[in-house]
Amino acid sequence: MLTFTIRRLLLAIPTLLFISFVIFMLLEASPGDPLGDVPLTVPPEVKERMREALGLGQPWYVRYVLWLKQFFWVEPLYWFDSVFGTQFSAGMQRIISFQSRSPVFDVIAQRVPQTLTVVGMSYLVGVLIAIPIGIVSAYKQYSWFDQLGTFVSMIGFSMPTFFTGVVLIIIFGVKLQWFPSVYDTTLQVRDWDSFLAQVRQMVMPVTVLALYNAAQISRFMRASMLDNLGQDYVRTARAKGLSEKTVVLKHVLRNSLIPVITVIALGLPAVFGGAIITEQVFKVNGLGQLLITAIHGNDIPMVLTLTFIFAILIVLFTLIADILYGILDPRIRYD
Amino acid sequence: MTETERQHRLSVAETIDASAVQAGATAALPPDDPLHAGGETRSQWRDVWRQFRSHTGAMVALVLFLSIILFVTVGPLIWTIDPTYVDIRARNSGFSLAHPFGTDQLGRDMLARLMAGGRVSIAVGLTAMTIAITLGSLVGVVSGYFRRMDAPLMRLTELFLALPLLPLLLLMVTLFREPLSQSFGPAMGTFILIVSAIGATSWMQAARIVRGDVLGLKEREFILAARSIGTPARRMILRHVLPNVLSPIMVAATLGIATAIITESALSFLGLGFPPDFPTWGRLLYDAVDQMIQYPSRVILPGLFISLTVLCVNYIGDGLRDAMDPRIRGR
Amino acid sequence: ERGSDGALNIIMWQAPSTMNPYLSGGTKELVAASMVLEPLAGMTPEAEMFPRLAAEIPTLENGGIAEDLKSVTWKLKEGLKWSDGTSVTSADVVFSGQYCMDPEGGCSQLAKFEGVEAIEAVDDLTIKITFAEPMPDPYSAFVGANSPILQKAQFEACLGVNAPTCTDQNFNPIGTGPFRVTQFLTNDVITFEANPEYRDAAKPAFATATIKGGGDAAAAARSVLETGEFDYAWNTQLAPDVIAGMEAMGRGKVSAAFGSLVERIHVNLTDPSSSYPEGERSTAANPHPFLSDPAVRKALSMAIDRQLLTEIGYGDAGQPTCNYVPAPEAWASPNTECLTQDIAGANALLDEAGWTMGGSGVREKDGVPLKMVFQTSVNAVRQDFQALIKQWWSEIGIETELKTVDASVFFGSDPGSPDTLQKFYADVEMYADNFEGGNPAPYLAKWTCDKAPSPENQWQGENISRYCDEAYDAMMVELSKTVDPAERAKIGQKLNEMLTKESNAIIPLVYRGTASAHSNSLGGVDINAWDSELWNVADWTRVEQ
Amino acid sequence: MDDKPLVSIEKLRVEFETGDGVVVGVKDVSFSIAPGECVCVVGESGSGKSVSSLSLMRLVEFGGGTIAGGRLMFDPGDGQAIDLAQQPGPVMRDIRGNQIGMIFQEPMTALNPVFTVGDQLTEGLVVHRGMTKAQARARALEILRQVRIPEPERRMDQFPHELSGGMRQRVVIAIAMACEPRLLICDEPTTALDVTIQAEILALIDRLKREKRIAVLFITHDMAVVAQMADRVVVMYRGNKVEEGRVAEVFENPREDYTKMLLAAVPRLGEMTGKAAPERMRLMRDGAVGAPEPIVVADPRPLLTVQNLTTRFAVKGGLLRRTVARVHAVEDVSFTINAGETLSLVGESGCGKSTCGRSILRLVEPESGTVDLGGTDILALSPGDLRRARRDMQMIFQDPFASLDPHMKLYDQVAEPLENFGIGSRSERRDRIAALFDRVELPRSFMRRYPHEMSGGQRQRIAIARALALNPKLIIADEAVSALDVSVQAQVLNLLMELQADLGISMLFISHDMAVVERVSHHVGVMYLGRIVEMGTRQQVFENPQHSYTRQLMAAVPVADPRQKKISEDLNFTPIPSPMHPVGYESPRSVYREVAPGHRVLVDPLTHG
Numbered sequence A: 001m002l003t004f005t006i007r008r009l010l011l012a013i014p015t016l017l018f019i020s021f022v023i024f025m026l027l028e029a030s031p032g033d034p035l036g037d038v039p040l041t042v043p044p045e046v047k048e049r050m051r052e053a054l055g056l057g058q059p060w061y062v063r064y065v066l067w068l069k070q071f072f073w074v075e076p077l078y079w080f081d082s083v084f085g086t087q088f089s090a091g092m093q094r095i096i097s098f099q100s101r102s103p104v105f106d107v108i109a110q111r112v113p114q115t116l117t118v119v120g121m122s123y124l125v126g127v128l129i130a131i132p133i134g135i136v137s138a139y140k141q142y143s144w145f146d147q148l149g150t151f152v153s154m155i156g157f158s159m160p161t162f163f164t165g166v167v168l169i170i171i172f173g174v175k176l177q178w179f180p181s182v183y184d185t186t187l188q189v190r191d192w193d194s195f196l197a198q199v200r201q202m203v204m205p206v207t208v209l210a211l212y213n214a215a216q217i218s219r220f221m222r223a224s225m226l227d228n229l230g231q232d233y234v235r236t237a238r239a240k241g242l243s244e245k246t247v248v249l250k251h252v253l254r255n256s257l258i259p260v261i262t263v264i265a266l267g268l269p270a271v272f273g274g275a276i277i278t279e280q281v282f283k284v285n286g287l288g289q290l291l292i293t294a295i296h297g298n299d300i301p302m303v304l305t306l307t308f309i310f311a312i313l314i315v316l317f318t319l320i321a322d323i324l325y326g327i328l329d330p331r332i333r334y335d
Numbered sequence B: 001m002t003e004t005e006r007q008h009r010l011s012v013a014e015t016i017d018a019s020a021v022q023a024g025a026t027a028a029l030p031p032d033d034p035l036h037a038g039g040e041t042r043s044q045w046r047d048v049w050r051q052f053r054s055h056t057g058a059m060v061a062l063v064l065f066l067s068i069i070l071f072v073t074v075g076p077l078i079w080t081i082d083p084t085y086v087d088i089r090a091r092n093s094g095f096s097l098a099h100p101f102g103t104d105q106l107g108r109d110m111l112a113r114l115m116a117g118g119r120v121s122i123a124v125g126l127t128a129m130t131i132a133i134t135l136g137s138l139v140g141v142v143s144g145y146f147r148r149m150d151a152p153l154m155r156l157t158e159l160f161l162a163l164p165l166l167p168l169l170l171l172m173v174t175l176f177r178e179p180l181s182q183s184f185g186p187a188m189g190t191f192i193l194i195v196s197a198i199g200a201t202s203w204m205q206a207a208r209i210v211r212g213d214v215l216g217l218k219e220r221e222f223i224l225a226a227r228s229i230g231t232p233a234r235r236m237i238l239r240h241v242l243p244n245v246l247s248p249i250m251v252a253a254t255l256g257i258a259t260a261i262i263t264e265s266a267l268s269f270l271g272l273g274f275p276p277d278f279p280t281w282g283r284l285l286y287d288a289v290d291q292m293i294q295y296p297s298r299v300i301l302p303g304l305f306i307s308l309t310v311l312c313v314n315y316i317g318d319g320l321r322d323a324m325d326p327r328i329r330g331r
Numbered sequence C: 001e002r003g004s005d006g007a008l009n010i011i012m013w014q015a016p017s018t019m020n021p022y023l024s025g026g027t028k029e030l031v032a033a034s035m036v037l038e039p040l041a042g043m044t045p046e047a048e049m050f051p052r053l054a055a056e057i058p059t060l061e062n063g064g065i066a067e068d069l070k071s072v073t074w075k076l077k078e079g080l081k082w083s084d085g086t087s088v089t090s091a092d093v094v095f096s097g098q099y100c101m102d103p104e105g106g107c108s109q110l111a112k113f114e115g116v117e118a119i120e121a122v123d124d125l126t127i128k129i130t131f132a133e134p135m136p137d138p139y140s141a142f143v144g145a146n147s148p149i150l151q152k153a154q155f156e157a158c159l160g161v162n163a164p165t166c167t168d169q170n171f172n173p174i175g176t177g178p179f180r181v182t183q184f185l186t187n188d189v190i191t192f193e194a195n196p197e198y199r200d201a202a203k204p205a206f207a208t209a210t211i212k213g214g215g216d217a218a219a220a221a222r223s224v225l226e227t228g229e230f231d232y233a234w235n236t237q238l239a240p241d242v243i244a245g246m247e248a249m250g251r252g253k254v255s256a257a258f259g260s261l262v263e264r265i266h267v268n269l270t271d272p273s274s275s276y277p278e279g280e281r282s283t284a285a286n287p288h289p290f291l292s293d294p295a296v297r298k299a300l301s302m303a304i305d306r307q308l309l310t311e312i313g314y315g316d317a318g319q320p321t322c323n324y325v326p327a328p329e330a331w332a333s334p335n336t337e338c339l340t341q342d343i344a345g346a347n348a349l350l351d352e353a354g355w356t357m358g359g360s361g362v363r364e365k366d367g368v369p370l371k372m373v374f375q376t377s378v379n380a381v382r383q384d385f386q387a388l389i390k391q392w393w394s395e396i397g398i399e400t401e402l403k404t405v406d407a408s409v410f411f412g413s414d415p416g417s418p419d420t421l422q423k424f425y426a427d428v429e430m431y432a433d434n435f436e437g438g439n440p441a442p443y444l445a446k447w448t449c450d451k452a453p454s455p456e457n458q459w460q461g462e463n464i465s466r467y468c469d470e471a472y473d474a475m476m477v478e479l480s481k482t483v484d485p486a487e488r489a490k491i492g493q494k495l496n497e498m499l500t501k502e503s504n505a506i507i508p509l510v511y512r513g514t515a516s517a518h519s520n521s522l523g524g525v526d527i528n529a530w531d532s533e534l535w536n537v538a539d540w541t542r543v544e545q
Numbered sequence D: 001m002d003d004k005p006l007v008s009i010e011k012l013r014v015e016f017e018t019g020d021g022v023v024v025g026v027k028d029v030s031f032s033i034a035p036g037e038c039v040c041v042v043g044e045s046g047s048g049k050s051v052s053s054l055s056l057m058r059l060v061e062f063g064g065g066t067i068a069g070g071r072l073m074f075d076p077g078d079g080q081a082i083d084l085a086q087q088p089g090p091v092m093r094d095i096r097g098n099q100i101g102m103i104f105q106e107p108m109t110a111l112n113p114v115f116t117v118g119d120q121l122t123e124g125l126v127v128h129r130g131m132t133k134a135q136a137r138a139r140a141l142e143i144l145r146q147v148r149i150p151e152p153e154r155r156m157d158q159f160p161h162e163l164s165g166g167m168r169q170r171v172v173i174a175i176a177m178a179c180e181p182r183l184l185i186c187d188e189p190t191t192a193l194d195v196t197i198q199a200e201i202l203a204l205i206d207r208l209k210r211e212k213r214i215a216v217l218f219i220t221h222d223m224a225v226v227a228q229m230a231d232r233v234v235v236m237y238r239g240n241k242v243e244e245g246r247v248a249e250v251f252e253n254p255r256e257d258y259t260k261m262l263l264a265a266v267p268r269l270g271e272m273t274g275k276a277a278p279e280r281m282r283l284m285r286d287g288a289v290g291a292p293e294p295i296v297v298a299d300p301r302p303l304l305t306v307q308n309l310t311t312r313f314a315v316k317g318g319l320l321r322r323t324v325a326r327v328h329a330v331e332d333v334s335f336t337i338n339a340g341e342t343l344s345l346v347g348e349s350g351c352g353k354s355t356c357g358r359s360i361l362r363l364v365e366p367e368s369g370t371v372d373l374g375g376t377d378i379l380a381l382s383p384g385d386l387r388r389a390r391r392d393m394q395m396i397f398q399d400p401f402a403s404l405d406p407h408m409k410l411y412d413q414v415a416e417p418l419e420n421f422g423i424g425s426r427s428e429r430r431d432r433i434a435a436l437f438d439r440v441e442l443p444r445s446f447m448r449r450y451p452h453e454m455s456g457g458q459r460q461r462i463a464i465a466r467a468l469a470l471n472p473k474l475i476i477a478d479e480a481v482s483a484l485d486v487s488v489q490a491q492v493l494n495l496l497m498e499l500q501a502d503l504g505i506s507m508l509f510i511s512h513d514m515a516v517v518e519r520v521s522h523h524v525g526v527m528y529l530g531r532i533v534e535m536g537t538r539q540q541v542f543e544n545p546q547h548s549y550t551r552q553l554m555a556a557v558p559v560a561d562p563r564q565k566k567i568s569e570d571l572n573f574t575p576i577p578s579p580m581h582p583v584g585y586e587s588p589r590s591v592y593r594e595v596a597p598g599h600r601v602l603v604d605p606l607t608h609g
């Protein structure tokens, strides 16, 4: 297992380098201009100057290599310095966003907490409600509970979040005034009241996203449970005189979770990627919003760095999913 | 024994166990299990259909889905108002005889727009899904079946998962919008562009599922058996591998339609979709969100149609999957 | 009294990314920065200049402007303090000029310093700006929120190539305005507190302020007009009936200010047909097959009902117009003939010009059918306009194909993209543009022959319509030499009419205001389109209802 | 024997609700078992054996079945018999695993793959005996020792897949016995195992029965096992009991025709003693036809010559996926098969029989050696030529269900080899396939069916038809009949032999059933650890076994005669050593000693004495 992991990690490096190259070329080739939202009142000559100041005057390969150096050398050094108080990175240019002219990693670090709390929490909630729903739906296949579960999860899957989000805002934000419609990213949880405020502002975005996540995962869970409920070892477990609860929640569940956990692991990079539309609807300015504004503003360093980080996470979590599979299912051996 | 005699004997043997007949034991023994006796002509699709019919949810969904299709295809022949005709005097009117579903902010008839929009949305959903599934199955089958292709193709899948969607779509639009609309006309050109854009960016999930299944399938003995009778690789994939991974593909397909319809709406409001006066369900829904309070029916109607379609497709998929499974069908 | 009114909450759905307007150039950054940074002089909603850091506006009369129009001398108010307590001196002003004019810095406001030869500190409070040529309008540098004064001590290390590395400075500039930044999260939230050193001891009334970013225009308006979570929402341009619905809650209202923004259609006078090789499309090499016919262009304009467009798209935040330059009043031509729709007239005009109705309702002449591509950026109102206009044009026998382009592509001037505003690979396109300050001359100067975008200038020209008229060019030269304001306005009116009424190269539609929502509990709001919308935020107060 | 039965089944009827309506799994079955008695239930596949036993545990209900009638009287220990069919869930849970233990048909799937052996063993003890974890573990170890698993401490923490098939089966038995039930139900516990392991397990069950006075309900279709194990026999046919009686009575004096037919179909080891050539089996229906003719080839000429065939599987590991060790599955094997004759390979599970067969077809690539089929060197062929060469050699796989594509109709499955080689036009192909169906005695209407709609025997016949489609010269039959019940097995064997006689096909017959091998083969090779340890004509090997391993194998074969019980506890086989060797390990060449003309015995390397 260890050697498998190390081998895959080594393989990941050329893969990721290639991915970064493709992303860079894609961003280069795709239309758009970092100065797109500079007003038309600014004359073209001035825009040309601004472009040069952004480093766009250099040929693409120079910029790509520079970015590689910054990402793999300068940024880690800078991080090292800030942790150990050393001065290795002094005078080195970090990756700078076109839009805000600030180091990309600082902005990302700012956004990670709010994305993780909202999107992460909704993923957690989604998983936590999906698994029991999946279990019961499968155990009582075609019962009313199963039918209702299917119905709700399909509605959850088919309704775009820009719609469900606004509906929630209008009902609970405008009409009932239970929850704030604007997420306050500066809120710090210090005491009970601020904790309550945090909970209140998270309710709506988390609900919207959790519904969507739960819809998909509960389908997987149900299918997987159905596969396992018919297996022979379930009969063996029953023949031992175990209670139904033990049979289902120990023997069947453990086996059914194997594929589902890998599905969950594969879905996790999306949590870090943020939920673009939901973040926008509730003004949770997380990574998703960062990415979309960066894309609209053609902020190449920001988009490149963000998508590359997602790529790392995707490769990493694919690996984690494979490894989890091996751990959960003793039959699988990778070496 | 003549040929006819032999056939006759065999068909008798089919209903009553051969050895028992010979032994003269028939009288003492109960008749055969009727299930194993049936020799009537049955095609595979007939069987699938028979099983499918017994799935109530799927049948209801099928009927509904067909009505939606009728609504969007035959509907415009009956309700002939042009969906893009602006009747400014009739704007924002409610449900009435002249406009059964009311009109929008420019006085365009909602019923006509829903019908026209549905045609586009459903066509996009089906085609984009087909492209995505074909691509995904291809990548999945090839990487699962040919060991050497596995690593490169799976890395390719990771690459596609990592690519930022929006710049990719913008690039595709830049490169292909004009040539396509020149060769196929603006509407058809955009259609091709959109479905291939959605298809090209959503095959990854299917590829992963299919690959996993093919890997397992490859170890099955009948694949080995097929090799031992000299089946070439291409036929092997088409005849033995693909039909056996059909059920996960079905699931991916049903989810794919839903995603495609919603993605199309997302493309529309990014300016990557159809010409702006071309209604689609997704766009109708998006455009009306701001006016949700004043004119709730304008969001509810397209939303209802999208949900209904997705629900139907899902139930049909569920039913098909059950029906395609030979173990379930056998029972 | 300063700080007595608690917290001020502003929502800007397009979130500011920096507090340094010299680096961004975007309106959203400029608005946010105006809470902190101030120029020498600002503009009132009526397009009149008023002194901010300057003691008074320099004029010829008070000797602030040299007789030869080659220099202007500004005097700072006395006793001005930066928010860190140090004094504002002329060195800061000189430095600010130096900062923007550094060739490596990529300053977005460089155009404001066009023609500036030198900026010198005469004494601690006096600054003299000299120009290379006589300047009829010298109020460009340091006037308006987009060229404020930076503190030299803070920005000294940020000149030229170092500009982007000064993140702290760009996010937390020390200013003279009513507020100072306490926390800046780019594209997300900015929090402010009252500036203790602000020159008016009674102001600002609010102790703290927050600018929250994110969401969309409707959500921003909703949070002010419906939920009351915010006091002010910037740029809430929405359909009039949506706004009316929200205002009905009685919590606040949307008001608009008019500057010089005009929504208009540009007619492509060159042929965008893709049958030409790349590099010849939409260039002067090939005139447009039918839009080069003035009758067609006129008919296009006549078929449009500007009143209805305004009503549907902008309501109170718009006025129908026939002018390219709608303000200042002296420059706006009294041209109203286009305001009434005249489909019959347009049809007659086309008939007369020989465009006969073919089959399927499309006119044609010499085998050229009147079929056009009409492009614009993605925007709900623009799409409604497209649909309406398409219908009217179809009524005069012109078939229109609509096309929308993502705003960041459309307004981005990437020479590699076929869908930009400048490339204009379409027959007509619609967008809005304005000019800054009170001087429309540079705005009119865009339409000379040499400014047409073409491969030679990497498609960076500003003459979108590829309008080319020697008389116009000549009159433009005349304008640049004229000093007398009344005379300048007269020439301006004439130029405006050449572009619109006479040639219909530009078809103005709506004179647009900038709309913003504010709560009824917010007092002192006086929305301004000539300067930052928050120009008088120091005067804002909390009012009891 | 006790007079009072421990359990008695009265007029049991079990129905299944399916999409096609109600299917009756068991129609009318009654029998009883006393403590310390072993009742064997026999009958063909699908006759309701498993369903009856599952009904006793009330487990049919979880498979969609209902007990539609009858009583299941069981004495839970207080002398007061209760009707299990009426008991509520909690009572049943208390009886299951505690009073009645069950060994399931498939040891491979009956264990939960994700829990350790120890976990699964102790579970029942904790529930029924209220033991602590530690106590349960101690008890589990004790039971594992009883079922003679080597190194029980280590096994406790292993997962099921880490055990061999035989060990796994013993774990299932251990689970069933954990709480010392008073009734043990064994559902075909040895079908998948080879003779040596089978003998061990039978001995164990027999010992339990005698020592602990456990009542045993033993389900099987192997009449030899019945003869060895049973006190009484119940014969089932299509959901009904057709005959019941003491074992000797039933074997010697069957009353019902079905029983007679069943017994006639049983191949018995030693039946062929003294005969040189294989003969078809005497089935009831052939009774009238007269004695079957022996299959003699007049002028045997070699068709397939295999020399020094070696196949090894790489075991990969390490950072760079290097080969760290290799499984020496087939090691220096040489033999010849004459045209029209049958060579059988026998040996313990895992000794390399299947691999040997597959290597010849190059379905796995052999490492070295030569395979010569009628003059062509198979191992030297390019992929394209190999594909064409496969026309001449076909394989019938171990598991007929697994080797048929579940999604293809039988017609297409049989037509596939023809299509692959572009043989004949559409209509010619149709005729050929029809003829093939006739040949394997399947009704033509079956062409439109799917594999799952067939019984095991019918499926195997389809596999044979497919193998015959190309008129091959050689058929490799890999355990082609192991999974079938006796009557079907006999039919299929006869079919193969008939075809051989008619078409002159050569056969490589791979099996672990010695009685079957004795009947069908001209020559026999005994494999052990990848090598052939003894090789000769059938008569030579069976009547004069030389190698100790061959003798052991013979000794383990159960005899289908209740008067010759040879189950004993002394059967204590040493487990096969691992065929895994480090890279670079060169095993010595096989050296044979010729005992008689054509009868060779391995002397070097010495294996097993």
Ligand SMILES: Nc1ncnc2c1ncn2[C@@H]1O[C@H](COP(=O)(O)OP(=O)(O)OP(=O)(O)O)[C@@H](O)[C@H]1O
Pocket (backbone or CB within 6 Å): B033, B331, D016, D017, D018, D023, D024, D025, D026, D043, D044, D045, D046, D047, D048, D049, D050, D051, D052, D063, D064, D065, D105, D221
């Ligand atoms: N879950 C079920 N649903 C429907 N029919 C079933 C089910 N289980 C068993 N049957 C039917 O009940 C009958 C008896 O099956 P059973 O499993 O008892 O056979 P068996 O005698 O054990 O055969 P084998 O030797 O193959 O194990 C068969 O016809 C089978 O098709």
Ligand SMILES: Nc1ncnc2c1ncn2[C@@H]1O[C@H](COP(=O)(O)OP(=O)(O)OP(=O)(O)O)[C@@H](O)[C@H]1O
Pocket (backbone or CB within 6 Å): D194, D313, D314, D327, D328, D329, D347, D348, D349, D350, D351, D352, D353, D354, D355, D356, D512, D579
């Ligand atoms: N693909 C493989 N990879 C690695 N080892 C293998 C593989 N296939 C078979 N083996 C090993 O080769 C040896 C011989 O296997 P083989 O299948 O030939 O046995 P067999 O004699 O047919 O046994 P059985 O009677 O159980 O079918 C076994 O030890 C097995 O574990």
Ligand SMILES: [Mg+2]
Pocket (backbone or CB within 6 Å): D049, D050, D051, D105, D187
């Ligand atoms: Mg059974």
Ligand SMILES: [Mg+2]
Pocket (backbone or CB within 6 Å): D353, D354, D355, D398, D478, D479
């Ligand atoms: Mg084998």
